[in-house]
Amino acid sequence: MTRLVLKTLNFPGLILLTAAALAVQSALFSPWPLRYLQPDAVAILCIWCAFRRNFTEGGILTLISGEMAEIHSSATQGVHLMGYMLVYVSVRAADRLFVLRTLKSYVIVSILAIFGLKLFNMLVGNMLGMPANPTKFALPLAMLRSIVQGGLGFWIYRWLEKLDHFTYRSAEAGRADDDELLLDGDAF
Numbered sequence: 001m002t003r004l005v006l007k008t009l010n011f012p013g014l015i016l017l018t019a020a021a022l023a024v025q026s027a028l029f030s031p032w033p034l035r036y037l038q039p040d041a042v043a044i045l046c047i048w049c050a051f052r053r054n055f056t057e058g059g060i061l062t063l064i065s066g067e068m069a070e071i072h073s074s075a076t077q078g079v080h081l082m083g084y085m086l087v088y089v090s091v092r093a094a095d096r097l098f099v100l101r102t103l104k105s106y107v108i109v110s111i112l113a114i115f116g117l118k119l120f121n122m123l124v125g126n127m128l129g130m131p132a133n134p135t136k137f138a139l140p141l142a143m144l145r146s147i148v149q150g151g152l153g154f155w156i157y158r159w160l161e162k163l164d165h166f167t168y169r170s171a172e173a174g175r176a177d178d179d180e181l182l183l184d185g186d187a188f
Helices: 002-028 041-052 055-072 079-097 103-127 133-166 171-183
Strands: none
Touching: 002 041, 002 055, 002 133, 041 055, 041 079, 041 103, 041 133, 055 079, 079 103, 103 133
16 A cells, blocks of 8 residues: 555655755856856756656656746746757667666767757757857756766766655666565465
8 A cells, every 4th residue: 555655646646846946046056156057957858758757657757847947937828848859859769779777878868968958958049049149158068967967967867766666666666666575365
């Protein structure tokens, strides 16, 4: 019974963690020098969902967290949502084409996906009439932000793995629990 309740609470728990991460990142990283190192918790969650969730659940989590990011930003409506869905679908496709199952590959994919997300945001900004001058300065900042995201993702992916293990969402947790039940049988 506890296993079922914890497994059910994983989805709303991820939504609440995303809301808390958005609040922290928008409050702590708003001053001038820290603005350039602002993490993107929603992008990390989208990448995690692409790797560890089925298509429907991961897509719904990405849509909900992308909408929460839309609410916290002053960008044009739909820009963040399109970007996060693009990240989700492209990482999911890369996971299907290549075998990406280690923490190191997650971090490398995070760096590339976040850099692609920043390029997508610059492209949409230019299509919406943003001046071209800031984009030449934004490219080095996009590289810096993607490297920061990769370093942050190294820790966040470990925490998300522990959360999945605690809430029985990972396959290893389910097998360990099933093995315990087998050892507690009448044969012993």
